[in-house]
Amino acid sequence: MELRHLRYFLAVAQEGHFARAAERLNIVPPALSMQIKALEEELGGPLFVRTSRKVELTEAGRLLQTEAQRTLDQAENACQTVRRSLRGETGQVRIGFAGNAVFSGKLTRDLRTFRQHYPDAELVVSEIAPLAQADAVLAGQLDIGYTPDHDKLHSPALVAEKIGLWKRIVAMADDHPLAGQSHLTVEMLAAEPLILYDAHGADESLYAALSHLLGHDPHISHCSASSLSVLTLAAAGQGLALVPEPLMHISVPGVVYRPLDVAELAANLMLVSRKEANNGAVMAFLAIARGEGIRE
Template identity: 90%
Template sequence: MELRHLRYFLAVAQEGHFTRAAERLNIVPPALSMQIKALEEELGGPLFVRTSRKVELTEAGRLFQIEAQRTLDQAEKACQTVRRSLRGETGQVRIGFAGNAVFSGKLTHDLRTFRHHYPDAEMVVSEVAPLAQADAILTGQLDIGYTPDHDKLHSPALLAEKIGLWKRIVAMADDHPLSRHPRLTVEMLAAEPLILYDAHGADESLYATLRHLLGHDPHVSHCSASSLSVLTLAAAAQGLALVPEPLMNISVPGVVYRPLDEPELAANLMLVSRKQDNNGATTAFLTIARGMEIRE
């Protein structure tokens, strides 16, 4: 017995006539009659009382009509549930982020857009250090990451896409001597203690670029995996913090920001995911994060 047999049976039961039911099903009446006869043989008795003018259900036919409709409804529900999952309309997507994804507004935009288009899908969002994001995605603890570029993203199992690029600026205590300058150069930073965002880990490329531009190892006084910690240290006059331009949106007492004339020190934002991922919610979220058109 197949689902089509149930559809054939219900069509005859509803129409009360083989010819009309056959027209509705777009098959020829003899074929429909053979299918119903085969169904009755499989069940072990008649489902219809046939006369020259109409077809009526037997008692067994009336019972079968209820169960057949229930079965088809459940099958359709199962199909709809799976289709919604494949489209990303249900299910869960787990997202990790580092600070710049928030301060730039990119993550917030993506989350709001996803919620608008997929209100029944669940988002689990957490702040995760850049280096930890790659491992978490590879082990299945996260589905998507927003992080600066670093070596761990170059795993063959990961897909890392650049979705943001911003100038680097300097955050410093408001009474620092360099705060009198409207713009800074790398040369001005040569003898200054620097505060970097996890410099020897997630921001290793920044450290290497500074070393190249200065001609010597930069004087790094502090490294932190928290953007707020970096700004707090700058406010406490512990050094100059090199931060992405979107962090200017954060007002911290005692901190001023100055532009830095050095394009090589630009800060990027990467969208990270698994190359092989069949989670519909993850696929839908990636479509939004990439700025692609959403198919309704």
């Protein structure tokens, strides 16, 4: 028995007439009559009492009418549930992020836009260190990561796309000797202890660029996977912190920010996902994060 047989049966039951039911179904009456006869043969008995003017349901037909309607309603509900999932309207999106994503406003905008258009989908958002994000996405524990670029992102199983690029600035204690400068140069950093965001992990590219510009390995006093920890160390006079420009919006007591206009030290933000991602809600979120607009 196929669903179309149940639809044919219900049309005849509701219309009480083969010709009207056939017109409603957009098929010819003889074809409809043959389909109903085949259904009766499959079930083992008559479903209708046929007269010259109309058809009426038998007792078996009345039982089937109830069950057929319930079956078709369940099938339609199943289709609607799957369609909503494929469109991203339901389901879960697990997102990991590093500081840049929040302080730049990028993650917040993406989350807000997604919530406005997909209110029934579930968002799970966690602050996770950049290197751990790549591992979590590969392991299927995260769906999407917002992270600075690093070597682990270049796995063939991942898709890594640049979604942000900012200048690097220097955060320092307000009583540091360089705090009186309106802007800093790389040469001014040569003898200074530096504080980097996860220097030998997520920010290996920054470490390499500094080494090239200075002509020697930089003096790294601290490295941390937390943006607030980096700023706290700078406020405590533990060194100069090289941070992305969006962090200057964070007001930390005892910290001042100074520009460092060196293109080679730019900070980026990457959007990371699995190549084989097929979750409807995840795909919808990725489209928003990529600026592709809202999926219809």
